[in-house]
Amino acid sequence: MQDILVTKNIHRSFGALEVLKGVSLSLQKGETKVIIGPSGTGKSTFLRCINQLTPPDKGEVWLEGIEVTNPKTDIYKIRQQIGMVFQHFNLFNHLSALNNVSVGLHRVKKLEKNEAKRMGLEALDRVGIRDKADSYPAELSGGQQQRVGIARALAMNPKVVLFDEPTSALDPELIGEVLEVMIKVAEEGMTILAVTHEMGFARSCAEEIIFMEKGRILEQGDPEKFFTEPEQERTKEFLHKITELYGNSKEGG
Amino acid sequence: MIEFLTFFWRILPDLLAGLQVTLELWGISVVFGFLGGLLLALARVYGAKPIYYLATGWIEFIRGTPLLVQLFIIYYGLADVGILFRPFVAASIALIINTSSYQAEYIRGAIQSIQSGQRVAAESIGMNRIQMIRFIILPQALRIVIPPCSNEWVVMLKFTSLAFLVTVQEMMTKGEIIANRTFEFLKVYGILAIIYLIVVLFFTYSLDFLERKLEVPGLGTRG
Amino acid sequence: MNLGLLAREGPSLAQGALVVIKIAAGHLTLGLIGGITLAIMQVYGGRFASSISDIIQKIFRSIPVLVLLIMAYFGLTRLVEMPAIIVAIIALGVRSMAYQSQVFRGGFKAVDPGQMESALSIGMTKLESIRFIILPQVLRKVIGPWSNIFNMEVKDISLAYAIGVLEILKRGRYIIRYTHGNSLLIYLSVALFYFLLARAGNTILYRLEALLRVPGFEGRGDS
Numbered sequence: 001m002q003d004i005l006v007t008k009n010i011h012r013s014f015g016a017l018e019v020l021k022g023v024s025l026s027l028q029k030g031e032t033k034v035i036i037g038p039s040g041t042g043k044s045t046f047l048r049c050i051n052q053l054t055p056p057d058k059g060e061v062w063l064e065g066i067e068v069t070n071p072k073t074d075i076y077k078i079r080q081q082i083g084m085v086f087q088h089f090n091l092f093n094h095l096s097a098l099n100n101v102s103v104g105l106h107r108v109k110k111l112e113k114n115e116a117k118r119m120g121l122e123a124l125d126r127v128g129i130r131d132k133a134d135s136y137p138a139e140l141s142g143g144q145q146q147r148v149g150i151a152r153a154l155a156m157n158p159k160v161v162l163f164d165e166p167t168s169a170l171d172p173e174l175i176g177e178v179l180e181v182m183i184k185v186a187e188e189g190m191t192i193l194a195v196t197h198e199m200g201f202a203r204s205c206a207e208e209i210i211f212m213e214k215g216r217i218l219e220q221g222d223p224e225k226f227f228t229e230p231e232q233e234r235t236k237e238f239l240h241k242i243t244e245l246y247g248n249s250k251e252g253g
Numbered sequence: 254m255i256e257f258l259t260f261f262w263r264i265l266p267d268l269l270a271g272l273q274v275t276l277e278l279w280g281i282s283v284v285f286g287f288l289g290g291l292l293l294a295l296a297r298v299y300g301a302k303p304i305y306y307l308a309t310g311w312i313e314f315i316r317g318t319p320l321l322v323q324l325f326i327i328y329y330g331l332a333d334v335g336i337l338f339r340p341f342v343a344a345s346i347a348l349i350i351n352t353s354s355y356q357a358e359y360i361r362g363a364i365q366s367i368q369s370g371q372r373v374a375a376e377s378i379g380m381n382r383i384q385m386i387r388f389i390i391l392p393q394a395l396r397i398v399i400p401p402c403s404n405e406w407v408v409m410l411k412f413t414s415l416a417f418l419v420t421v422q423e424m425m426t427k428g429e430i431i432a433n434r435t436f437e438f439l440k441v442y443g444i445l446a447i448i449y450l451i452v453v454l455f456f457t458y459s460l461d462f463l464e465r466k467l468e469v470p471g472l473g474t475r476g
Numbered sequence: 477m478n479l480g481l482l483a484r485e486g487p488s489l490a491q492g493a494l495v496v497i498k499i500a501a502g503h504l505t506l507g508l509i510g511g512i513t514l515a516i517m518q519v520y521g522g523r524f525a526s527s528i529s530d531i532i533q534k535i536f537r538s539i540p541v542l543v544l545l546i547m548a549y550f551g552l553t554r555l556v557e558m559p560a561i562i563v564a565i566i567a568l569g570v571r572s573m574a575y576q577s578q579v580f581r582g583g584f585k586a587v588d589p590g591q592m593e594s595a596l597s598i599g600m601t602k603l604e605s606i607r608f609i610i611l612p613q614v615l616r617k618v619i620g621p622w623s624n625i626f627n628m629e630v631k632d633i634s635l636a637y638a639i640g641v642l643e644i645l646k647r648g649r650y651i652i653r654y655t656h657g658n659s660l661l662i663y664l665s666v667a668l669f670y671f672l673l674a675r676a677g678n679t680i681l682y683r684l685e686a687l688l689r690v691p692g693f694e695g696r697g698d699s
Contacts, residue, residue: 080599
């Protein structure tokens with residue numbers, strides 16, 4: 001099985017503060033891996049280092065055999081192959097749901113307008129909100145907006161999708177619909193790297209859980225083992241805290 | 254380059270004499286323009302219906318028409334019906350009338366934003382209207398009003414150049430005289446541009462500095 | 477008031493009015509293109525681009541428009557033969573570019589940085605992101621402040637008078653000269669024209685704003 005995504009020793013500092021101190025991991029095709037850890041440990045920064053929204057200071061990123069971090073690589077082509085779903089959705093405010101999804105197909109992949117539209121509708125269908133195709137972001141609930149965000153990422157037919165705390169900005173009742181979509185996408189065979197607190201999702205879909213703290217991977221492993229016998233003290237502490245807060249349910253409610 | 258500088262040096266005294274008149278014109282319009290604006294603003298906030306409509310109509314007209322046309326009306330137009338002004342006076346009147354209407358709007362906005370909160374408090378300690386305006390509303394409003402008004406003052410500084418078109422002996426006129434004498438039109442107006450640039454930037458930064466010094470914590474642009 | 481005069485000289489004034497409209501269209505368009513470019517340089521450019529654009533806008537906003545017009549007249553006509561109206565459009569256009577750049581700069585800064593992020597994440601280049609995602613949002617947000625610039629600049633077109641452009645004010649003065657009087661009537665008519673022109677422009681902008689409105693977008697978009 002081929003490695004779809006590999007990061008080697010990623011370092012990133014902001015001014016004097018070193019946020020990432022050498023993060024290495026790999027994902028094989030179809031794998032889902034979840035990153036957990038306390039806030040401010042650089043998890044979001046790490047995701048952004050992968051698609052170079054925040055280029056790393058040191059280290060390499062490889063996407064299916066192509067070195068992303070090489071300055072000669074066409075980063076725009078690479079970004080088309082990496083999907084990203086944001087905590088605050090970041091939907092394009094001036095475009096309808098359908099256009100949010102199809103703008104990448106039409107303007108970046110240069111597909112014909114009607115073709116882009118058709119594929120956009122398919123993507124919206126996949127996440128279950130085809131009926132809201134002509135609605136604008138401000139008219140949608142948070143959960144609906146995030147599903148559009150996921151559709152937008154999926155429509156580009158990426159090799160891997162990065163989720164950056166996709167449910168953290170949602171009201172509790174709306175989390176469920178987004179998790180359902182994420183589980184479906186994982187089950188359909190997409191390679192996923194997700195930063196999230198949703199333990200239910202991690203338990204049911206992840207091949208591996210990665211615990212990051214202070215810019216380093218402290219522990220990683222198979223979910224069942226991770227939750228029942230974590231090795232590090234810090235891991236135990238953290239898991240204890242979040243199972244208190246977020247509960248153990250598979251469905252978000 | 255050197256001959257440019259010697260030219261610059263030669264004509265500078267004449268231009269500075271003109272600059273003095275420019276600044277006099279400016280000073281007059283800033284001070285009386287602000288007072289006029291204050292009166293108009295008070296008329297709009299506290300005035301009885303007829304006064305309100307008069308002030309509003311006047312402000313609309315002045316803000317909606319070009320300063321140059323207003324200037325010509327005062328200098329040339331009124332002369333036609335027998336009212337004559339010397340150029341400097343006409344220019345002063347035009348600038349005062351013009352800037353007072355713009356400043357009136359800023360001042361009105363400031364008064365109204367303070368008004369909503371403070372009026373009830375002032376009334377509850379027994380103040381009458383005039384006391385309230387004088388001791389509570391205006392002191393606060395005047396502070397808020399400094400940023401937009403000081404912008405307007407800088408705009409006025411630039412508009413004093415229009416006095417040139419009614420023969421006031423300010424800097425532009427001096428420049429024209431020199432240019433016609435030496436035929437160095439581009440050089441002279443280029444130098445004028447540089448002088449204006451320096452003076453305007455100087456006052457812009459100074460007023461910004463003053464603004465920051467006068468800031469009262471909590472009394473920002475929120476009402 | 478000799479209203480018959482207005483009827484007779486109406487066509488001449490109307491031609492002047494047309495000149496004003498042409499200048500307005502020309503210089504505002506120039507300013508729009510230049511302004512957006514300068515703003516993009518200031519907000520998204522590297523250190524060099526943003527300092528240069530900042531300096532440019534400061535300079536052209538600090539020099540009085542009258543000086544700009546006259547400098548442009550002498551400078552440009554020396555290089556190539558051109559009618560005064562073109563000089564006016566260029567000079568006013570450059571100044572407009574400086575003012576509009578600040579309006580657009582505010583607009584760009586007001587857009588959520590997340591918009592650029594997600595645009596980049598689907599593989600758009602910075603320029604594509606600005607073109608398809610950022611600018612459409614900015615244009616909608618910026619119509620209010622832009623109309624303030626519009627109002628200011630329309631009136632300043634009257635200054636083209638100073639470089640001999642046959643706009644409505646100049647024609648008015650010719651009429652006054654060869655009919656020996658009636659200056660108040662003519663000047664007030666000129667003032668009225670500018671007033672109505674600004675009004676008309678504002679109405680168009682208002683309609684445009686309504687047309688471009690996207691549901692829920694004026695305020696915040698998150699629910």
